[in-house]
Every structure is written in structure tokens, then in C-alpha cells.
């Protein structure tokens with residue numbers, strides 16, 4: 064734990080680095096916890112004991128897909144209701160001021176874009192769209208949501224009583240009574256357009272992120288434990304190229320030893336203060 068004076072000087076160093084521009088942001092679930100979306104490995108994640116769906120489980124059985132879509136149908140309300148927080152707004156503001164050259168996010172919630180950021184690379188895809196595993200067609204999630212609601216009239220309210228925040232386990236009976244729907248074009252299996260555990264990020268997307276990282280003057284990690292190799296590899300890449308790395312995260316991360324600056328602080332207030340210093344109102 065740092066003292067207040069140490070935190071202050073670390074914040075000053077971070078501000079100086081960001082002020083020089085060329086910042087590539089690598090964000091994780093910790094950036095969205097202040098918007099009410101739980102992470103996996105921080106405080107909110109530990110309470111939740113989340114066990115994420117794997118690709119193999121999802122494609123392996125219709126029962127697994129029914130379970131996924133039943134829970135997700137309820138959880139979707141929560142995700143679409145979430146608003147960007149001060150951290151997302153600060154990143155967008157720094158980008159508008161030309162200090163942020165690129166944003167790579169491991170998040171699937173779309174909150175960077177909702178805050179006004181542009182050209183966000185969604186490393187793990189986005190929950191706002193759905194993909195057919197047979198014909199490859201992508202379609203908006205809200206269309207599927209309407210179809211699922213129509214196929215499950217009354218189901219929502221029964222589930223809602225048991226599970227007001229969409230985050231608790233659903234009764235097996237309730238899951239078995241949930242009807243899933245297939246691709247309207249070809250009858251194929253629909254999957255959210257996100258990368259599940261056990262699935263690889265498309266090669267071109269990974270290459271794009273390596274290239275962005277390689278051009279960075281600073282790699283700024285925001286709210287990621289970097290436990291998942293998918294994000295951590297860009298920290299390794301930056302370290303190999305001697306590109307400075309700064310990490311703002313509550314709790315330790317796998318990249319701490321490679322970082323020039325680590326700041327253990329809440330993201331909303333920290334990034335808000337950073338943007339206020341570097342982007343004074345005109």
C-alpha cells in the first residue's frame with residue numbers, strides 16, 4: 064500500500080507521461096465496475112465466483128446454450144442499462160485532445176464507445192451483436208432479444224422475481240423452460256459475438272493490436288489484472304520494445320514488474336483528475 068505522498072508523486076509521473084501523447088490504452092473489466100458491471104478477479108468478481116462459459120461447452124450441447132441464453136437474456140437488461148463512468152469519459156476526452164492514439168479493450172460492454180471514444184478495438188468482441196456459427200451473419204443483439212422475448216412470453220417476469228439483478232443462478236426448472244432460437248437465415252446456432260474462454264481472437268485483430276502497441280509512446284493499462292494472456296501479450300510486446308508501461312489498477316496485476324508506473328487507485332476519480340489536468344475546459 065502506498066502512502067498518500069507516494070500516490071501523489073506517482074500520479075504526477077503518470078500525468079507527465081500521458082501529457083506527451085501517443086498513449087495506447089489497454090482496458091479491462093475494472094474500468095466498468097464503477098458502471099455496475101462486475102469484473103472477474105476484483106472485489107466484485109470474488110463475491111460473484113463467476114465461472115465463465117467456454118467455447119467448447121457452448122457449442123457442445125443445446126442444454127449449455129439454453130443455460131447461457133436464459134441467463135444472458137436477463138443479464139442483457141443490466142448491460143444495456145449501464146452507463147459509461149468518469150473513467151470512460153476521461154479516456155474519450157483524452158482521445159479527443161489527441162493524447163490517446165488507440166484504445167484496445169478487453170471489455171464487451173461497449174461503454175468506451177458510449178462515452179464517445181472512437182476507433183475502439185474490441186479485442187474480445189461485443190455483446191451488442193450476435194453471430195451465426197453456420198453462415199457467419201452478424202445481427203444486432205436487440206433483434207435477438209426481441210425474438211427471445213417473443214418465444215418466452217411470461218418467462219421474464221417469473222425469472223425476474225427470483226433474480227432481480229440478472230446475476231444469480233437460475234433454477235434448473237426455469238432454464239429448462241427457456242426456448243432458444245436459431246439463425247433466421249440458415250437455422251444455424253447463434254452465439255454472442257464475443258470471444259469465449261477456449262476460443263482464439265481472430266488473427267488480424269491480434270496483429271492490429273500488436274501494431275498499435277508497437278507505435279505507442281506509452282501503453283496505459285486500465286483496470287485489468289492481466290491474468291488473461293489475450294491482453295497480457297501486448298504488455299509483453301511493449302516491454303520487449305522498451306515502450307514504457309503504466310498501470311492503473313486496484314490490486315496487483317501480472318504486468319506490475321514490467322511497468323514504469325503502477326497506481327493502485329479507483330479509475331473513475333483518478334482518470335477524471337487526469338483529464339481535468341490535461342484537458343482544461345476551453
Ligand SMILES: NC(=O)c1ccc[n+]([C@@H]2O[C@H](COP(=O)([O-])OP(=O)(O)OC[C@H]3O[C@@H](n4cnc5c(N)ncnc54)[C@H](O)[C@@H]3O)[C@@H](O)[C@H]2O)c1
Nearest residue numbers: 091092093102103104105169170171172287288313329330
Ligand atoms: N465489462 C466487461 O465487458 C467485462 C466484465 C467481466 C469480464 N469481462 C471479460 O473477462 C476478462 C477479464 O479480464 P480483465 O483483466 O479485463 O479483468 P479482471 O477481472 O481479471 O481484472 C479487473 C481488475 O480491475 C480491478 N478493479 C476493479 N474495479 C476497479 C476500479 N474501480 N478501479 C481500479 N481498478 C479496479 C480489479 O481489482 C482487478 O484487478 C476479459 O477478457 C473480458 O473480456 C468483461
Ligand SMILES: [Zn+2]
Nearest residue numbers: 195198246249
Ligand atoms: Zn446462419
